[in-house]
Amino acid sequence: MTEHDDQMLSRYIDGELSLIERRAIEKRLDSEPALREQLERFERVQFLLGNAFPVAPQDKRLNEITSLLEAPQVTVVPFPGRGDNTASSKRRWQFGLAASLAAALGVVALQGLQTTVQGLSVAQFLELTPSSGNTWTALADGTEARALLSFQSNEGGWCREYISRGVGKSAGNNLHAVACRENQEWIVKAASQTDLLGNAELYQPASATDTDEVAAFIDSEALDIPLDATTEQRLISTDWQ
Amino acid sequence: MASLSNIQREVILADLSPLRRFCLSLTGSQADADDLLQSTVERLLDKGMPADANATKWAYRVCKNLWIDELRSREVRQRDPGLADDHFDTAPSAEESATGQRQMLAVGEALEKLPHDQRLALTLVAVEGKTYAEAAEILEVPMGTIMSRISRARKQLAETIEDWRE
Numbered sequence: 454m455t456e457h458d459d460q461m462l463s464r465y466i467d468g469e470l471s472l473i474e475r476r477a478i479e480k481r482l483d484s485e486p487a488l489r490e491q492l493e494r495f496e497r498v499q500f501l502l503g504n505a506f507p508v509a510p511q512d513k514r515l516n517e518i519t520s521l522l523e524a525p526q527v528t529v530v531p532f533p534g535r536g537d538n539t540a541s542s543k544r545r546w547q548f549g550l551a552a553s554l555a556a557a558l559g560v561v562a563l564q565g566l567q568t569t570v571q572g573l574s575v576a577q578f579l580e581l582t583p584s585s586g587n588t589w590t591a592l593a594d595g596t597e598a599r600a601l602l603s604f605q606s607n608e609g610g611w612c613r614e615y616i617s618r619g620v621g622k623s624a625g626n627n628l629h630a631v632a633c634r635e636n637q638e639w640i641v642k643a644a645s646q647t648d649l650l651g652n653a654e655l656y657q658p659a660s661a662t663d664t665d666e667v668a669a670f671i672d673s674e675a676l677d678i679p680l681d682a683t684t685e686q687r688l689i690s691t692d693w694q
Numbered sequence: 695m696a697s698l699s700n701i702q703r704e705v706i707l708a709d710l711s712p713l714r715r716f717c718l719s720l721t722g723s724q725a726d727a728d729d730l731l732q733s734t735v736e737r738l739l740d741k742g743m744p745a746d747a748n749a750t751k752w753a754y755r756v757c758k759n760l761w762i763d764e765l766r767s768r769e770v771r772q773r774d775p776g777l778a779d780d781h782f783d784t785a786p787s788a789e790e791s792a793t794g795q796r797q798m799l800a801v802g803e804a805l806e807k808l809p810h811d812q813r814l815a816l817t818l819v820a821v822e823g824k825t826y827a828e829a830a831e832i833l834e835v836p837m838g839t840i841m842s843r844i845s846r847a848r849k850q851l852a853e854t855i856e857d858w859r860e
Binding site for chain 1: 698699700701702703704705706707708710711714715718719724728731732735736739745746747748749750800801802816819820821825826841842844845846848849851852855856
């Protein structure tokens with residue numbers, strides 16, 4: 454067994470071979486028992502590694518570390534045009550203040566549902582902005598965002614896939630994410646940095662494959678096809694109730 | 695160096711659980727892993743990152759560098775017995791006697807025997823699911839180096855596991 458053979462087997466396990474290389478190694482595996490035995494040894498290692506380090510559950514320590522990363526609150530002014538009745542306003546305040554960090558997967562509690570001086574917070578954007586194929590909305594943090602689609606989760610809640618892009622000095626800093634509405638908060642469930650290829654007005658994630666975290670989340674958590682525009686607009690007008 | 699943007703914070707938050715697992719696979723204990731994770735987050739907040747940096751890869755790179763610093767300081771402490779600590783008590787506790795914990799300890803011990811560079815490369819790819827290109831970027835080495843480190847690490851681990859079975 455040469456070092457090159459070991460590398461080929463390793464790359465085979467890790468999905469790093471080209472199609473031609475993969476076919477070649479599979480052909481050799483059919484006819485070379487020693488190579489096959491080495492592959493089995495490597496696969497045992499892979500199995501042990503994959504099971505030895507499970508993702509630890511969200512706990513107090515992780516919550517403490519997570520809280521370090523919470524974005525600082527921005528200066529707020531009353532939210533215009535969404536009703537100022539006490540109950541409604543109080544409920545919307547909870548978006549920013551509750552900051553729940555206890556959900557399972559790298560959770561982010563988003564900014565409060567108040568209008569900032571500069572523009573919408575991410576939570577406001579998700580709460581109020583219809584999905585669009587060509588419209589960017591300016592956010593308070595200086596980025597721009599576009600909702601791509603909305604869907605109902607298996608648990609019956611509402612989720613939204615969106616992208617945001619940095620502008621100016623942050624240009625090229627693009628996020629592809631999905632957030633779900635839970636307990637009157639929008640919580641990011643999956644996110645990854647991505648490239649916007651070609652015409653920036655046309656969204657096309659560089660990693661639009663089965664391994665994309667956002668795509669995988671939607672694939673596993675969406676109850677049905679995305680909401681149509683009419684249903685989405687009705688939910689926006691009724692605070693997603 | 696800019697501070698963290700909100701997008702970068704969101705990306706890191708979304709990646710915090712996998713990053714924690716990466717820390718665990720490096721340190722071998724949850725308490726040490728959480729210390730390393732916290733140091734990583736504090737460093738990211740303190741130093742920030744360039745606006746155009748890929749937040750995930752940057753965070754892993756910072757974590758890796760902090761871990762290497764920690765290993766170096768441990769080597770210094772080990773050379774001076776007076777400074778040695780009992781941070782890594784290998785005696786399993788009652789909780790650790792569960793199968794999963796035993797397996798983690800055994801695999802962790804086998805990983806500890808690997809050269810650090812091989813361990814980092816293998817952990818990123820085989821535990822964290824990074825591509826070779828991503829691991830190369832995080833570890834700041836050519837992709838060919840990642841290939842050879844991973845295959846050598848697998849080979850050594852396979853031999854260690856063979857020893858267990860005998």
